[in-house]
Amino acid sequence: MKRLFTILLLAFSLALTAKYPDPASILRAIDANTRFTSLKSTTRMVIKSRRASRTVSSINYSKGDNSFFSEYTSPPRDKGTKMLKLGGNLWIYNPGTDRIVQISGNMLNQSVMGSDLSYEDFMEENSLLQDYNAVIEGEATYDKREVWNIMLTAKRKGLSYPKKRIYVDKERLLPLYEQWFSSSGKLLKTVRSDQVSRIGNRWYPKHVVFKDELKEGSGTDYYVDSIAFDLKIPDAIFSKGSLKK
C-alpha cells in the first residue's frame, strides 16, 4: 500500500513537471532577449518625488555586462553628468564641480538621481541563467498576457537580491513583472515592463517601471526612446578619459 502511494505520488509530480517547460530554457531565452554584445540607446527616466516629478534624459552605451557609459542630456541642471561602469567600478563625473567621483562602499546603496534605482542595481550583472536556479511555480495572466510564475534563487554569493519572482510572457519569453526579495524574504523592489516591441530578433520593453517597495511613491518610469543592439562602439567610450570630454 505504502509502495503504491509512493509510485502514485511520483507519477503525479512527474505529470506536474511535464506540464511545465524546462525553467533553464526559459532563462536562456530571457537572456537572449535582454543580453547583448553592445547597445546604444536614448532613454528618459521620470523620477517622481513627493512634490514634483522630473525627467532625466540620457544617451547610453553598453558593451556586455561589464562596460556601461551614460551621459545625461537634460534637464539643464544635470546636463553633462556622466556615469561610467567598468567591471566592478563605477564613476560619476559632475560638470558643475568638474570632478570625477568613484561610487563605492555604502554610496552604492544610494539612489541614482533620486530615482528608485540604486547604483548597486546598475552594478548587477544580469544573466539570469548564470546567476539563478529557477523553479516554475505556476501559470497566471498578467497584463492580459499568459505568463509563467518562476521563482529564482541565487546560485552564488554576492548577488544583491538572493530571491526573485518573475512573471515571464509565455510567448515572448520576457519578464513582464519582477519581484526582488531580501534574504529574509522581504519584498524590496518590483519591476514592471510593458510596451514590448520586436527589435531585430528579440523582444524588448520600451517602458519599465522600477519601484523601491520600501519607499513611498509610485516608482520611476524608464522610457526607451531609441535603441540599437550589437553595434560597433569604440572602446575609448568606456574609459575614464571619456568622462571629462
Add this chain to the structure above:
Amino acid sequence: MIFKLAFKNILGYGWRSLINVFIIALVLIGLIWMEGMWFSWLNLAKTQSTQWEFGGGLLRVKSYDPYDVFALEHSHAPIPAQAGNLVASGEIVPVLFSPAVIYPGGRMQNAVVKGIPSQQSLLRFPSQALMPTEANPYPAIVGKTMAKSAQLQEGDAFTIRVKDSSGAFNAVDLQISQIMDCPVPSLDQGTVWMDLQALQDLKQLPGMATTLALRDQSLASVASPEFKLIPPNEFFADLNQMVKTKASGQASLFVMMIFLAMLAIFDTQALAIFKRRREIGMLSALGMTKARIILLFTTEGALYMLGATVLTAVMGFPLFWYFARIGFSLPKGYDSFGVAGFNEALKFVYPLPLILFTLMLMFLLTVFVSWLPARKIARLMPTEALRGK
C-alpha cells in the same frame, strides 16, 4: 618702607587706583571663568564618552577607520574565544557596526546600525529597551537628534536594509522602543541601535563585533590579532583638539582685555612719573637710590594686582559659586552640534593650578608694565626733578 610708601601712594591716588584694580579684577574673573568652563566641559565630555562608549578601555577591529565610511561594511572580526565568558558576565560589551539604509515613513535615508547586547550594564547606554518582546520582536533605539532628522517617534516602525555577509540585501522591520537622550553625538547622529544578536542574524555575522568595551584595561589581554587597544589619548584626540582650537579662539578676546588692562596700568604709571617728578627728586635728594625708586613704582603696580586679586575673590565668588552649583546650560539645539557635554548643565570646576597660573601670569604682566615707565626715573637728575623738569 617701600611697601608702606607704595601702599600709601596707592591709597592717595583714590578713584584712579580703584578703577585700575577694578579693571584687572574684571579681567581676572573673565579668565578664571573661561578656563573653568573649558576645563569643565572637557571633563564632562570625557566622562560622558567613557560612561556611554569607552568603558574602562576599548578594543577596536584594526580594519575600522572612524574617518572612512567605506571601510564600515567590512569592519568586524570574530569576538575572541577567550572573551566568551567575560562577554557573558558583562565584563566586555561587544558592539557591531554596519552601514544601512533606513526607510522611516517611506523616505530613504543612509544610516549606521549598531548592535549592542540588550542585557549589558557596563555602559550607561539604555540597552534594556532593546530586549525583544512579543509585541515588538525587533526593538530599536535612536537618539534625539536622529529621531528629529528621521522624523521618528517612540512606537514608529520602519524598515532597515543592510547587506549580509554574502553580499545580499537583507531587511527587517524595526520598531522604536525608546528615544534616548544621549550626550555623545557619535552614538546618536545617523545611528540606529538594535540588539547585537538580531543584527548578527540580519547580517549573517554570528559572533562578530567591531568594538569591545572593557570594564578595565587589564581585560585587553583577551584581544585577538584582529583587535587593537585604543588608548584614551587616541580615543579623545578629536575632543582635545577641538577644545584646544575653541579655547585658543576665545583666548584672543582675553588677550585683548589683558592688553587694555595693562595699558591702563601703564598709562597710570607713566602719568604718575610725570606728575611726581618733584617727589622723585626729593626722594633722590634724601638718599634713595634710583633702583629703590624704580622698585617703589613697580611695587605700586604689583599692589594693584594684589588689590585686584582680593576684589576678584569678593566680586567673583558669587559668580563662580553660581556656575559651580547651578551650572551653565546651553540653549536648546546646541546638543545637536556634534559635541559631547552639551546636553546637560555644565557645572564648573576651577582647578587650583589653573587659577594659580592665571594669577601668576597677571602678576608678572602687571609688574612688567609698572616697571616699563619707571625706567625713565633712571635718567632723571635729582636737581632737575626737584625743580619739576
